[in-house]
Amino acid sequence: MMQTKIGIIGGSGIYNMDGLEDAAWVAAPSAWGSPSDDMLTGRLDGVEMVFLPRHGRGHVHSPTTVPYRANIDALKRLGVTDIISVSACGSFREEMAPGDFVLVDQFIDRTFAREKSFFGTGCVAHVSVAHPTCARLSEACATAGRDAGITIHTGGTYLAMEGPQFSSMAESKLYRAWGCDVIGMTNMPEAKLAREAEICYASVAMVTDYDSWHPDHGAVDVSDVIKTLQGNGTKAQDLISRLPALVGPERTPCPHGCDRALEYAVMTAPDKRDPALVAKLDAIAGRVL
């Protein structure tokens, strides 16, 4: 039986994880450059855990320069089966208030200055991201959040913007009119890359502000975001600590097929594949190449 290994990618304000047994920071290799930082490995309720601070300890990487491919490749090499992204976000909905959590299930990707795929010239592949998050893993996060007493909204569309500046008021109103629920700068291409890596991905977005559309709230201000994040960080740790017991140590195949996303994805004929790229793809796609 395959073993579950839960990877937590902690966003702004989350640079460590409490409560792991046999906790150790380890250097994690990748064929795609250096990950954001070392990774904290350990066990919680009998389940193997890996924690990665997305921006690095001390918040070194901007949303544009986070090494998304190295992060996902390194997590895959460590045997991670399920990733939970925990991120700060702005809200486009009155009822999704600062301090609330949103389980994101859709994205609109407006980022433009990032590498978005492990595949390319010499090994082309197309995976579906019609349902970019894993419903099974998201359900476990919803239960963990409710058990922790967190106000958690299930389902929401996350607008991924390039940043690092926050949106103008006109952009904020436009995204709201598009039906987006929250906004952040990091979940894309992370979710797309997790799908290419056949890792289940769930996104827990912690509301820190109302972006810039709300008539009763001013422009986004990092000091307010940080204040809300401090409360959110404690709640996020509580949610995470309840997850292993819900997910369990023995992994069954994903009922939504996240772990088989590459089954029919690779287009390039075997004799036309670039051996160097194929070698780099050993962890991500070795199963199908």
Ligand SMILES: CSC[C@H]1O[C@H](OP(=O)(O)O)[C@H](O)[C@@H]1O
């Ligand atoms: C500190 S506010 C802007 C910053 O926070 C979010 O980061 P993360 O998604 O890693 O929690 C947002 O996406 C921006 O990068």
Ligand SMILES: Nc1ncnc2[nH]cnc12
């Ligand atoms: N309003 C906002 N826009 C983009 N990223 C954010 N992270 C937290 N608040 C945000």
